[in-house]
Amino acid sequence: MAFFVSPEETLYTALRNRQPFVRLERCIGSLETIFKNAFKRDRRLLAVFSSYEANYMKKGLVQLSYDYDITLQYQENAPNNLEDIMVDDASWDAKCLLEKSGPKECAIVTDDPPALQKKISSIFDRMLSQYEGLCEWRIHSFSFEKMSTDTVCFLTYEYVLPPTHLRQLQSKTKFAAKTIWNNILGHAKVPQFVKPFLALSYLSQECVYDQRAYDEVGDRPNEIPSDAAPHLAYGPLVEKRGICGGLAWAFKRLMDEANIECICVSGYLKKDLHMGHMWDLVKLDGQYYHVDPTWGIQDPGVFIGGLMQPDSFMRNTHIWEEDHYPRARGMRFQYDFVEDYLVQNGGDFLDDGAVESYMFPDDIAE
Numbered sequence: 001m002a003f004f005v006s007p008e009e010t011l012y013t014a015l016r017n018r019q020p021f022v023r024l025e026r027c028i029g030s031l032e033t034i035f036k037n038a039f040k041r042d043r044r045l046l047a048v049f050s051s052y053e054a055n056y057m058k059k060g061l062v063q064l065s066y067d068y069d070i071t072l073q074y075q076e077n078a079p080n081n082l083e084d085i086m087v088d089d090a091s092w093d094a095k096c097l098l099e100k101s102g103p104k105e106c107a108i109v110t111d112d113p114p115a116l117q118k119k120i121s122s123i124f125d126r127m128l129s130q131y132e133g134l135c136e137w138r139i140h141s142f143s144f145e146k147m148s149t150d151t152v153c154f155l156t157y158e159y160v161l162p163p164t165h166l167r168q169l170q171s172k173t174k175f176a177a178k179t180i181w182n183n184i185l186g187h188a189k190v191p192q193f194v195k196p197f198l199a200l201s202y203l204s205q206e207c208v209y210d211q212r213a214y215d216e217v218g219d220r221p222n223e224i225p226s227d228a229a230p231h232l233a234y235g236p237l238v239e240k241r242g243i244c245g246g247l248a249w250a251f252k253r254l255m256d257e258a259n260i261e262c263i264c265v266s267g268y269l270k271k272d273l274h275m276g277h278m279w280d281l282v283k284l285d286g287q288y289y290h291v292d293p294t295w296g297i298q299d300p301g302v303f304i305g306g307l308m309q310p311d312s313f314m315r316n317t318h319i320w321e322e323d324h325y326p327r328a329r330g331m332r333f334q335y336d337f338v339e340d341y342l343v344q345n346g347g348d349f350l351d352d353g354a355v356e357s358y359m360f361p362d363d364i365a366e
Contacts, residue, residue: 213243281326290310
């Protein structure tokens, strides 16, 4: 005895399997209603569906139900696996987009596109501080109003350079960071707590602030920069020029090479809330400290006012989403502590090849 399978069930199975053709038998009501019921069973199916064509088979003068032959079309850029399609419901958290290799490009099904965009916007500063070269995100959306109240949003990202070129520059940057440490230290083995100061000293003395790149961001805030280098670690470490983003990433690359945990922070300076700003958090002996390698870089000397500072100090001049980053409560390794240590031990490091101008700059500004 054959069991009757509803048209909704048949269509649902066909959509899940991405069948190009399906026959729906004993249909009562409109095809839009049948599609609507199939999509209700699994909202993710909207992200793979594109369109359909239907032909019904006439069986007589009076019909209470209809049979249809359906041709189904699917989205070319839809994920191959339904598990890769996200549903923006009450439990969905935009933080799931933050993957180690890069921000997740994905399809998201939502019944509230403005709320979805707000969720993504709320973590975009995390994305900027986690993925070098990222500059913006975009959503391409579509919907089928007669078949669902949901909207499908395809989320993509823009970088300052094509990803292949970006990876090439990052490889060169990693080599440059290793070379820079060899030049700074020679064979000297300095404690970890000295290295943030040495990195800041190097960047302050060797790099120039790229005013042209900064002005371009102000003049064209929603456009990809014409010159990517100042926005990447490559600019300060290879070409010796950059703005806040590039300097923050450069400092992080130097910390990475020194095996010191470092996180870029995206926020604002209180004196300029129209332009974003970026700096760093470093972790030493279980405590985090702020380091702003851009602060004071346009002035003579090595500015240590933004070196190894706690949250309580940085709040005077900087604004950031504090819930998105670790709390910085470290106080021990501020500049006075480092300076006292270098005064007592720096001679030995110089004997081992450390560069005096980085360890003992001629001009320290506070």
